Structures are given as C-alpha cells and as structure tokens.
Amino acid sequence: MSSNGALIRIEGLHKSFGPKKVLSGLELDIERGETMVVIGGSGTGKSVLLKHIIGLLKPDGGEVYVDGEAVSALDEKGLNRLRRRFGMLFQGAALFDSMNVEENVGFALTRHSMMSTAEIAERVAGCLEMVGMPGIQKLHPSELSGGMRKRVGLARAIALQPEIILYDEPTTGLDPIMADVINNLIVEMQERLKVTSIAITHDMVSAYKIADRIAMLYQGKIIETGTPDEIRNTSNRVVEQFIKGDSSGYQQGDSR
Amino acid sequence: MPGGIMDKLSDPQFILEHNILTVLLRRGLAYSTQLGEIVMLIRKSAVAIFRRPLDLALIVRQMEEVGYNSIPVVLITSLFTGMVFALNSYEGFHRFGAESLTGTVVGLAITRELAPVLTSLMVAGRAASAMAAEIGTMKVTEQIDALHTLATDPVKYLVVPRVLAGLVMVPILTAAADFVGIIGGYLVSVKLLGANPYVYVNATKSFIENWDIIGGLIKAAVFGFLLGIVGCYKGLTTEGGAEGVGKSTTGAVVIASMCVLIADFFLTKILLD
Numbered sequence: 001m002s003s004n005g006a007l008i009r010i011e012g013l014h015k016s017f018g019p020k021k022v023l024s025g026l027e028l029d030i031e032r033g034e035t036m037v038v039i040g041g042s043g044t045g046k047s048v049l050l051k052h053i054i055g056l057l058k059p060d061g062g063e064v065y066v067d068g069e070a071v072s073a074l075d076e077k078g079l080n081r082l083r084r085r086f087g088m089l090f091q092g093a094a095l096f097d098s099m100n101v102e103e104n105v106g107f108a109l110t111r112h113s114m115m116s117t118a119e120i121a122e123r124v125a126g127c128l129e130m131v132g133m134p135g136i137q138k139l140h141p142s143e144l145s146g147g148m149r150k151r152v153g154l155a156r157a158i159a160l161q162p163e164i165i166l167y168d169e170p171t172t173g174l175d176p177i178m179a180d181v182i183n184n185l186i187v188e189m190q191e192r193l194k195v196t197s198i199a200i201t202h203d204m205v206s207a208y209k210i211a212d213r214i215a216m217l218y219q220g221k222i223i224e225t226g227t228p229d230e231i232r233n234t235s236n237r238v239v240e241q242f243i244k245g246d247s248s249g250y251q252q253g254d255s256r
Numbered sequence: 257m258p259g260g261i262m263d264k265l266s267d268p269q270f271i272l273e274h275n276i277l278t279v280l281l282r283r284g285l286a287y288s289t290q291l292g293e294i295v296m297l298i299r300k301s302a303v304a305i306f307r308r309p310l311d312l313a314l315i316v317r318q319m320e321e322v323g324y325n326s327i328p329v330v331l332i333t334s335l336f337t338g339m340v341f342a343l344n345s346y347e348g349f350h351r352f353g354a355e356s357l358t359g360t361v362v363g364l365a366i367t368r369e370l371a372p373v374l375t376s377l378m379v380a381g382r383a384a385s386a387m388a389a390e391i392g393t394m395k396v397t398e399q400i401d402a403l404h405t406l407a408t409d410p411v412k413y414l415v416v417p418r419v420l421a422g423l424v425m426v427p428i429l430t431a432a433a434d435f436v437g438i439i440g441g442y443l444v445s446v447k448l449l450g451a452n453p454y455v456y457v458n459a460t461k462s463f464i465e466n467w468d469i470i471g472g473l474i475k476a477a478v479f480g481f482l483l484g485i486v487g488c489y490k491g492l493t494t495e496g497g498a499e500g501v502g503k504s505t506t507g508a509v510v511i512a513s514m515c516v517l518i519a520d521f522f523l524t525k526i527l528l529d
Contacts, residue, residue: 057403080407087405094402096394108406113311156406 005068006198007032007164008053012062015048024050025062034098035190035197037207039242044198047091049217053085053198055079066164066232081104084112087157087195088166091173093149095141095156101128102137103156106179112160126128127155130192131185147178158193164190167199183209204243208232210211272354282378294489297411301485304412314417322383322418322484323425327432329382330375334433337370337439337476338362346449359459362441364468371433372426372472373520375478379426380512388508389420391491392501398493410492419484426480427473434469471527478519483512 002020006029013026022045032035040046052064055071060080064083075083075085080169095104105124109115115123121137128134130150141149150170157165171179190197190210199209207214208228215225216239224231224239234240264270272278277479346358347477394400438460445451490508494500 051401054405055405058465076409082408083405083407088402090398090402092397094398096402097397098390109407111406125279160406 006030007067007232008198009065010053010062011065013051013052013059013064014061015045015052015059016059021220023052023059026217026221028215028222028225030196030198033196034212035186035199035210037211037214038068038198038200038217039202039204039207039214040143041085041202042151045220047168047194050088050168050198050200052084054083054166061074073164076150084108084160085163086166087160087162087164089150089168089170091169092190093146093153094140095144095152096175097141100137101139101141101144101152104152105137105159106139107156108160116123117159123159125157127137127159128152130156130188136147147174147181150174150182151185154182154189161193162195164198167197167201167215169203170199171201171203174192176205179203179206182206186210205243218242265352269419283462284476286456291488294485296400297415297489297492298478298485300411301415304409304416307412311413311417314413315420318417318421319425320490321386321430322421322480324381326379326382326425326429329378331436332435333374333378334366334371335440337374338366338437339444341365341370341425341437342441343449344443346445346451356455357460358445358451359456360463362445362459363438363464365438366441367434367464367469367472368473369520369524371437372430372476372479373446373516375430375433375476376426376483376516377513379422379429379480380483380487380516381509383422384483384490384508384512385505387484387487388490388494388504389501392494392504396497396500415485415488415492416487419481422480422482422484423477426482426483427476430473430476431469434472475523476522478523479516482519486512486515492527 008028008030010026010028010030013023014021016021026034026049028038038046038049042084052059052203052213053066053071055064055074058072063073066085069082071079071082072234095101096107100106102121102124103110105127106120108161109120113120120148124137125134128136130206131154132153132223133155136144136152141152144152167186170182186197186199187210197210199210211228213225213227214231215222217223217235218238224234225238226234231239231243234243279490293373342358342362345361346355349355349357349361394403395416400410403413442453442460445455447454487508490504490511494504496503
C-alpha cells in the first residue's frame with residue numbers, strides 16, 4: 001500500500017439513532033487507489049458508515065478525514081466541494097424519475113461544470129458506453145430493469161470523474177449473472193479510472209471479486225481487516241461464521 | 257409481559273406515560289418541533305433563493321404545475337361561490353328591502369376573503385399534496401441523498417422553485433377568482449333574481465376600493481408561500497416507504513389548510529389596522 005498516508009481515515013466513529021447504538025468507535029483507513037469492501041450483516045450500520053464518509057450524516061463522536069480534511073467540520077459549501085470528488089452508487093440506484101437517462105447522467109455536469117451542451121452529451125455517451133449501456137439516453141428510469149438502473153446509476157456517479165466511488169450494496173437484488181456484470185464493472189472502473197472505491201455488501205462472491213482489502217463490521221466496530229485471502233483463512237470465529245453463512249452460533253442478537 | 261388492561265392501569269409507569277396530560281404535552285412538543293423546523297426551512301430557502309445558479313426552468317415548471325394546472329378548479333370554485341353568495345345575500349337583503357347592497361357585499365366578500373382563502377385551499381389540496389408526494393417519494397427512494405452527493409442542495413433545487421411558484425401564482429389565481437366570482441354574483445342577481453343591472457354594477461364599482469383587492473392579493477401571496485413551504489417540508493421529512501408518503505401527503509393538505517386559515521385571521525387583522 002502507498003506510504004503517503006490513507007486517503008480516507010475514520011477515527012472512533014460513534015453514531016446512535018435514539019436509544020440504538022449503530023456505530024461505536026469504528027476505526028478504518030482506506031488507502032489511495034484501493035478497493036475496500038466492508039462486509040457485515042443487515043442492520044449493522046454499513047450504510048450509516050457510507051453516509052458519514054460523504055457527509056450525509058453527522059457523527060455523534062469521532063471523525064472522518066478525507067485527504068486530511070475533517071468532514072463533519074465542513075459547512076454546506078465545503079461539503080459540496082468535497083462531494084464533487086465523490087461518486088456514489090445507491091442501493092436502488094436512486095435515479096431521478098422525473099428525468100431521462102441523459103439528464104440523470106449529465107445532472108452534475110449541467111449544474112456544476114462550464115461544459116457546453118454538446119460536450120455534456122459527449123461525456124454522457126462516454127459514461128454510458130463505459131457501463132455497457134450505449135444509446136439509451138432518451139429512456140426513462142421506469143423503463144429500465146434493476147441491473148440497467150444500477151449501471152445508469154454508476155454512469156451518473158462517474159460523470160464528474162470522481163476520485164472516490166462509494167457503492168451501497170452494488171449487487172443486492174440482482175440475478176447472479178447481472179451481479180457479475182456489476183462486479184466486473186467495479187473492477188474495470190478501478191483499473192481504468194484509478195479511483196479509490198469503498199463498497200459495502202453482504203455478498204461474499206462480490207466481496208472476494210472486487211476487494212483489495214475486506215473489513216468486517218460487527219457490533220459497531222471493524223473487527224477484522226485483511227486481503228480476501230486473509231479473510232478467507234481467518235481465525236476470527238465471528239468473521240468465519242459470516243463468510244460461510246452459518247446461522248447457528250455467534251451472531252444471534254444481530255438479526256431483527 | 258401481561259397485556260391485560262387492568263394490569264396496565266395499575267402500573268404507575270404506564271399511567272405516567274399515557275395519561276392525557278402527558279399525551280397532550282408530547283403532541284404539543286411535536287407540533288412546536290415541526291413549527292421550528294418549518295421556520296428553519298423558510299430561513300434556508302430565503303438564503304438559497306439568492307444563490308446561483310437561478311433555476312429558471314424549474315421555477316417555470318412549478319408555476320405551470322401550481323398555477324396553470326389549477327386554473328379550472330379555482331375558477332369553478334370561485335364562480336359557484338360568487339353565485340351562491342349572491343343567492344344568499346339577495347335573499348337576506350330582500351327581507352328589509354336592501355337588495356341594492358347585494359353587489360357591494362358580494363364584491364367585498366369575494367375580493368377580501370373568499371377568493372384568496374378558497375383559492376389557497378384548492379391549491380393546497382392540489383399542489384401542496386403533490387409537492388409532498390413527489391418530494392416524499394424522492395426521500396424514501398434515496399433521490400434526496402443522491403442530490404446531496406451530486407453537490408446539489410435539495411432546498412435550492414426542490415423547495416425554492418415550489419415556494420416561488422406559490423408566492424407568485426396564488427395571487428394571480430386569486431385575481432382571476434375575484435373577477436369570476438363577481439361575474440357569478442352578477443349573473444345570479446341580474447339574470448336569475450331580476451336585480452337592476454345598472455344598480456348592481458354601480459354598487460360593486462363605487463363601494464369596492466383598490467385596497468380591498470390589493471389586500472386580498474397580499475393575503476394570497478402569503479398563503480401561496482405557506483402552502484409551498486408546508487408541502488415541501490412534509491415531503492422532505494417523509495420516513496417509512498409508501499405508507500410514509502401517504503401520511504405526508506395527507507399531512508401536507510391538513511397543515512397547509514390550517515396554516516392558511518390561521519394566517520388569514522392575523523393578516524386580516526393587520527391589513528385592517
């Protein structure tokens with residue numbers, strides 16, 4: 001890994017919703033250029049973690065540093081500046097259903113760049129090509145399947161040429177083949193765009209395929225971090241149970 | 257835990273949490289929290305209006321939605337209100353031979369009160385509910401989060417155009433409602449009840465001052481602003497999927513209508529002074 005320090009550093013992150021403690025002192029470093037996959041059961045706070053990184057939620061304690069900058073200290077203007085360095089793919093793609101595919105993918109370009117309409121159209125076409133969906137500019141989100149929506153969502157996320165891409169459950173709800181298409185795309189993004197990626201998932205096939213490193217979130221903390229091989233051969237019983245999908249044993253209190 | 261009602265009633269903790277005073281206090285607290293959040297949203301929107309870029313296309317679209325698409329509903333409401341008001345007041349004035357006052361009373365009631373309030377209530381039913389439903393759906397499908405991640409402020413992008421549309425279009429609709437309501441009153445009085453058309457028009461013209469009309473339009477602007485804010489607020493605070501969207505939509509109409517009626521009293525008081 002690079003020696004010039006982590007691109008994203010998460011220190012002692014705490015977050016509660018009412019009486020429910022979701023994150024309790026979470027620590028995680030993400031190096032420049034790597035793909036970090038955070039695994040963990042449903043409702044363990046993976047999405048909450050992601051939303052802290054991009055400043056959608058404010059921590060109760062602790063801090064997220066992006067390039068040394070404390071996210072929770074930023075005002076609206078600073079946050080918007082920071083967010084232009086990010087692209088995020090939402091679980092349900094979160095495409096704007098009042099707009100067609102072209103307007104969705106070009107949304108940030110239209111609002112935040114000085115590019116002309118023709119240049120935007122060209123960039124949009126390029127992004128759609130990159131996710132393997134050329135020529136669908138005029139379709140509306142309601143006309144797309146789940147896998148197509150995710151790919152358009154990814155095209156939207158990369159339109160501003162971000163340095164960091166966040167993936168919220170990229171393969172959830174897709175058939176195995178479409179899931180593999182998405183996994184390949186994530187790997188390809190990493191190789192072609194040299195981005196840093198953070199994905200959260202409970203799909204181990206996907207995690208092994210896309211990750212440089214995997215971190216396991218359990219009871220509000222990262223309990224183990226390692227390469228896919230290290231995780232596969234873990235000695236931690238909780239991690240072992242999770243990656244094997246064994247319902248008897250340690251993680252009982254977790255399911256709701 | 258035993259669920260019998262007698263068990264519960266002998267449990268001091270249950271009594272403490274569920275007596276009418278606690279429940280009312282909690283409700284009151286919830287309402288004042290909402291009120292505070294609405295004031296915050298007003299403040300944020302006021303700041304956002306002056307931040308570039310100016311989303312002219314979005315504003316025009318909302319004006320069409322709030323204003324143009326509400327024209328039929330507003331005009332029909334106003335026409336019939338003017339008609340029934342003339343019917344009732346003519347009948348009433350007839351009892352002491354003062355039918356000639358009908359035109360004045362209909363005109364005053366329409367311009368000062370009925371046109372602004374009824375127009376706002378109809379727009380609250382049509383547009384504030386639509387705002388809450390649309391923004392609420394965006395909230396529960398993470399589209400609001402997506403806006404944030406695309407470095408776009410939802411207040412600037414969604415709230416400002418809707419509030420401006422309400423602020424501008426409700427007075428315009430009200431002006432149209434003034435006109436149509438007075439026509440409705442005229443038609444009923446003159447064509448149905450046989451009032452003297454010259455006397456009727458004269459009674460309308462000479463006793464209704466510009467200020468009556470302008471005051472009504474000022475009220476309409478405030479109502480339009482309020483129903484826009486409430487519709488957006490209910491949308492942005494939606495939680496809990498499709499059910500939540502339904503609740504927000506209903507809540508938007510109820511709260512917007514109440515705001516209009518409550519604000520009406522205070523505005524009328526201020527404008528009369």
